[in-house]
Amino acid sequence: MTESIDFYFDFASPYGFLACRKVGDLASTVGRKVNWRPFLIGAVYKAHGGAPLAHPLKRDYVFKDVFRRAKIDGVERMQTPANFPASSVPPSRLAYWVEREAPEEMGAFVEAAYKAFWIDGRDTADPNAALEAAESLGFDRDKAMAGAKCQAVKDRLREVTETALERGVFGSPFILIDGDPFWGGDRFADIEALYG
Amino acid sequence: MTESIDFYFDFASPYGFLACRKVGDLASTVGRKVNWRPFLIGAVYKAHGGAPLAHPLKRDYVFKDVFRRAKIDGVERMQTPANFPASSVPPSRLAYWVEREAPEEMGAFVEAAYKAFWIDGRDTADPNAALEAAESLGFDRDKAMAGAKCQAVKDRLREVTETALERGVFGSPFILIDGDPFWGGDRFADIEALYG
Numbered sequence: 001m002t003e004s005i006d007f008y009f010d011f012a013s014p015y016g017f018l019a020c021r022k023v024g025d026l027a028s029t030v031g032r033k034v035n036w037r038p039f040l041i042g043a044v045y046k047a048h049g050g051a052p053l054a055h056p057l058k059r060d061y062v063f064k065d066v067f068r069r070a071k072i073d074g075v076e077r078m079q080t081p082a083n084f085p086a087s088s089v090p091p092s093r094l095a096y097w098v099e100r101e102a103p104e105e106m107g108a109f110v111e112a113a114y115k116a117f118w119i120d121g122r123d124t125a126d127p128n129a130a131l132e133a134a135e136s137l138g139f140d141r142d143k144a145m146a147g148a149k150c151q152a153v154k155d156r157l158r159e160v161t162e163t164a165l166e167r168g169v170f171g172s173p174f175i176l177i178d179g180d181p182f183w184g185g186d187r188f189a190d191i192e193a194l195y196g
Numbered sequence: 197m198t199e200s201i202d203f204y205f206d207f208a209s210p211y212g213f214l215a216c217r218k219v220g221d222l223a224s225t226v227g228r229k230v231n232w233r234p235f236l237i238g239a240v241y242k243a244h245g246g247a248p249l250a251h252p253l254k255r256d257y258v259f260k261d262v263f264r265r266a267k268i269d270g271v272e273r274m275q276t277p278a279n280f281p282a283s284s285v286p287p288s289r290l291a292y293w294v295e296r297e298a299p300e301e302m303g304a305f306v307e308a309a310y311k312a313f314w315i316d317g318r319d320t321a322d323p324n325a326a327l328e329a330a331e332s333l334g335f336d337r338d339k340a341m342a343g344a345k346c347q348a349v350k351d352r353l354r355e356v357t358e359t360a361l362e363r364g365v366f367g368s369p370f371i372l373i374d375g376d377p378f379w380g381g382d383r384f385a386d387i388e389a390l391y392g
Contacts, residue, residue, distance in 0.1 A: 048251055055244055057366050061377055072389050170253050181257055186382040193268050 002033045005191075006176040008164050009110075010041035011088035012081070013172035014066040017118040018073055019185030020110055020173070026188050030195040032177070036099070036106045038092040039161040041172050047165055081117040086125035089157070090148065091117075094130045096156040097147035098139070105137055112136055198229045201387075202372040204360050205306075206237035207284035208277070209368035210262040213314040214269055215381030216306055216369070222384050226391040228373070232295070232302045234288040235357040237368050243361055277313040282321035285353070286344065287313075290326045292352040293343035294335070301333060308332055 007023050009016035027034045063080070070078040091113040098109045112133035116122045122129035127148070134144045147153060164174075168181055175182040175191065182191055203219050205212035223230045259276070266274040287309040294305045308329035312318045318325035323341070330340045343349060360370075364377055371378040371387065378387055 048253060055366070057244065057364055061364065061366070061379060064377065065379070065383075068390070069386065072386060168253055168257065170251070170257070181260065183257060183261070184382075186380075187261075190265065190268060194264070 003031075003178075004033045004035045005030070006035045006037055008037045008039055008169045008172065008174040008176070010172040011038060011091045011113060011117060012085050012124050013041065014063070014078075014080075014118060015185050016173045017078075017114045018066065018069060018075065019188075020114050021073070021075070022185065022188060023173075023175075024107060026191060029192055030177075032195075034107060036095065036110050037160055037164065038088070038095045038110065038157070039164045039169070039172075040088065040092065040157070042087075043161045043165060044170050048170065075119075078118055079121045082121055082123040083125060086123055088124040090127040091124060091130035091133070092157050093148040093153050094134055094144060096153045096160075097144060097150070098134065099156070100153070101139070101143075101147065105139075108137055109134060199227070199374075200229045200231045201226070202231045202233055204233040204235055204365045204368065204370040204372070206368040207234060207287045207309060207313060208281050208320050209237065210259070210274075210276075210314060211381050212369045213274075213310045214262065214265060214271065215384075216310050217269070217271070218381065218384060219369075219371075220303060222387060225388055226373075228391075230303060232291065232306050233356055233360065234284070234291045234306065234353070235360045235365070235368075236284065236288065236353070238283075239357045239361060240366050244366065271315075274314055275317045278317055278319040279321060282319055284320040286323040287320060287326035287329070288353050289344040289349050290323075290330055290340060292349045292356075293340060293346070294330065295352070296349070297335070297339075297343065301335075304333055305330060 005023075005027055007019075009020060023034055067078055070076075095106060095109055095113070099106050113130050116129045116133050117124050127145070130148075131141055131144055135141050167176060167179075169176070171183045173183075173185055175187070177191060177195055180194075201219075201223055203216075205216060219230055263274055266272075291302060291305055291309070295302050309326050312325045312329050313320050323344070326344075327337055327340055331337050363372060363375075365372070367379045369379075369381055371383070373387060373391055376390075
């Protein structure tokens with residue numbers, strides 16, 4: 001069985017978007033597969049206090065930094081989702097429905113949904129944005145809509161989020177590799193240095 | 197006149213220590229000189245709220261991450277200073293005395309003092325640690341001790357810290373290059389990509 005890396009992210013996280021584009025290559029480099037783990041970063045703030053980008057100075061910096069980084073990565077036209085920051089429950093649940101339906105498509109769904117938010121500027125809280133991402137991969141919209149509402153899928157997202165907290169995840173993106181924590185897409189080089 | 201990069205850091209910052217070892221090479225790569233700008237990160241927390249590494253989960257992670265990074269950088273035996281986190285006023289003032297006495301020695305003093313804290317584990321708040329770093333570079337201890345107490349040096353540290361806040365510096369290390377902000381030693385590659 002191929003070993004894996006656990007890639008935790010919130011769909012409302014811009015650094016998560018940039019990292020999701022590269023985590024597949026990272027996994028190949030270190031000879032592992034990606035476990036896609038969308039979770040709700042809000043649970044971290046609820047559990048530990050604090051708030052994401054509460055400080056206006058830091059928020060301004062982060063957006064400057066992430067758009068600059070996008071250009072270096074060759075990502076043109078990155079933009080902030082409508083209504084940001086909004087709930088990322090709809091795409092997260094839908095991702096876990098995809099995991100049940102067609103696990104091999106989960107990475108493709110993550111990237112398609114992320115693009116809808118951070119390239120097309122769709123609202124993460126709008127269920128239609130996530131559904132259209134699933135449709136673009138050939139999933140049936142009505143089945144997807146119903147699937148995202150089933151209890152097993154809701155439970156799965158809650159369980160992944162709780163497990164993330166238990167494992168010490170406190171940011172997005174966040175990678176666990178053999179229990180070793182790496183916070184941020186800017187730690188990919190370290191992972192390659194240590195596990196490559 | 198050679199253009200410069202402003203390198204802001206707090207002597208109590210472990211990422212600042214690792215960055216100080218590499219900022220000279222970064223400056224050469226982008227054809228600039230380094231303006232060494234020790235400042236008091238506590239002023240940021242005072243002005244904007246929050247606290248450094250207040251969150252135990254994040255603090256544990258940061259130390260794991262920074263010691264791991266030290267090994268990748270070839271730094272052996274890095275350790276946390278005694279009494280951490282403590283004031284970094286003594287080395288910061290002494291750095292600005294060095295700036296007045298022998299500005300070309302400022303980078304060497306910064307590195308020597310940083311090593312005393314993060315390699316030898318000396319207390320940042322202990323004036324002897326900083327004085328011995330200055331002595332190791334040939335400075336007279338009594339002159340250095342008196343110099344660090346003069347009003348012009350105290351004012352200089354206060355002024356740099358205030359200017360840092362005005363310029364949007366909120367972490368350590370923090371680089372400003374033509375007004376462009378870069379937070380963290382992990383942004384050196386971005387600076388090279390954009391200014392190299």
